[in-house]
Amino acid sequence: MRHMLSSAVFAGFAAGLLCALLQYLLVQPNIVLAERYEAGELVHFQGIASPEERAATSHAAHGAHDTAAPVEEAGHDHGAGAEAGAYRQALTVLFAVLTYCGYGIVLVAGMNLAEQVGIKIGLSQGILWGLVGFMAFQMMPALGLQPDLPGTPTTDLYARQIWWAATAAATVAGLWFAAYGTGLWQRAAGIVVLTAPHIWGAPGLSSFGGIAPPELAASFAARSLAVGMITWAALGGLVATLWHSEPAK
Amino acid sequence: MNLTQTSARSTVLAQTLFVALVGLTLVFAAGFAQSHALHDAAHDMRHSTGFPCH
Numbered sequence: 001m002r003h004m005l006s007s008a009v010f011a012g013f014a015a016g017l018l019c020a021l022l023q024y025l026l027v028q029p030n031i032v033l034a035e036r037y038e039a040g041e042l043v044h045f046q047g048i049a050s051p052e053e054r055a056a057t058s059h060a061a062h063g064a065h066d067t068a069a070p071v072e073e074a075g076h077d078h079g080a081g082a083e084a085g086a087y088r089q090a091l092t093v094l095f096a097v098l099t100y101c102g103y104g105i106v107l108v109a110g111m112n113l114a115e116q117v118g119i120k121i122g123l124s125q126g127i128l129w130g131l132v133g134f135m136a137f138q139m140m141p142a143l144g145l146q147p148d149l150p151g152t153p154t155t156d157l158y159a160r161q162i163w164w165a166a167t168a169a170a171t172v173a174g175l176w177f178a179a180y181g182t183g184l185w186q187r188a189a190g191i192v193v194l195t196a197p198h199i200w201g202a203p204g205l206s207s208f209g210g211i212a213p214p215e216l217a218a219s220f221a222a223r224s225l226a227v228g229m230i231t232w233a234a235l236g237g238l239v240a241t242l243w244h245s246e247p248a249k
Numbered sequence: 250m251n252l253t254q255t256s257a258r259s260t261v262l263a264q265t266l267f268v269a270l271v272g273l274t275l276v277f278a279a280g281f282a283q284s285h286a287l288h289d290a291a292h293d294m295r296h297s298t299g300f301p302c303h
Contacts, residue, residue: 001268004264008268008272023293028297031293092293095279095291101272102273105272106272106273109268109269109272112265112268145301147297148302
């Protein structure tokens with residue numbers, strides 16, 4: 001068990017660093033730019049929205065979550081500061097490492113379970129498992145809950161978290177049965193489980209009111225998914241390799 | 250399968266379950282917990298990895 005945990009933590013650490021680097025290069029510039037729109041420093045279609053309208057939109061974006069003035073609101077949401085300072089980068093690295101260590105540990109537990117029932121996990125299987133993790137924990141939840149830039153109006157946080165977690169769980173279970181199930185019925189049931197949260201439906205937006213330009217949001221969505229996919233593939237490969245690196249388990 | 254094998258298997262299962270729980274707890278803390286300090290610190294990471302954030 002110690003070997004399981006340590007290999008997952010090493011893999012998660014490395015994958016987290018990779019993720020933080022890719023994020024710094026690709027994703028964070030979008031977040032910082034979106035925050036400048038959120039704070040009212042930049043305005044999409046400058047000259048069309050009045051300051052009052054902007055303040056109202058920015059306020060609505062945070063809805064029930066805050067009643068402070070828009071300026072304070074920006075400071076509140078991004079306690080690390082709206083600028084991309086070293087402190088903020090350090091926190092992002094820390095949380096990237098934490099998140100992927102967590103995912104790595106979940107992954108190694110799954111791999112161990114698979115080996116118990118006779119499924120061998122090598123490097124290429126590990127990468128595939130990583131990609132499945134990406135599907136379960138990022139891609140499929142994003143199908144209902146699109147990656148949102150700061151300042152995007154949203155619905156009830158709790159409902160979204162529940163749907164997110166249910167979708168991740170259903171994707172893992174569904175793909176397991178679709179891939180390793182015996183007979184047509186188990187595989188078909190896997191597909192049904194996989195699809196269920198999407199048929200049920202995500203707690204979607206009731207209106208559109210994003211402050212940032214759609215091009216920025218599109219770039220953010222594509223890049224955050226791409227970074228997730230690359231990181232997860234690396235994580236899966238690393239976990240499988242490190243876990244089998246010593247004969248003792 | 251004799252009794253020893255069964256108990257060895259259930260130990261492995263319990264260990265695996267425990268490991269999975271440790272991982273999920275970490276993911277929950279990094280991605281879901283809504284304490285003010287945690288939210289602010291994890292903000293960029295949550296947005297980029299698609300966790301529902303504020």
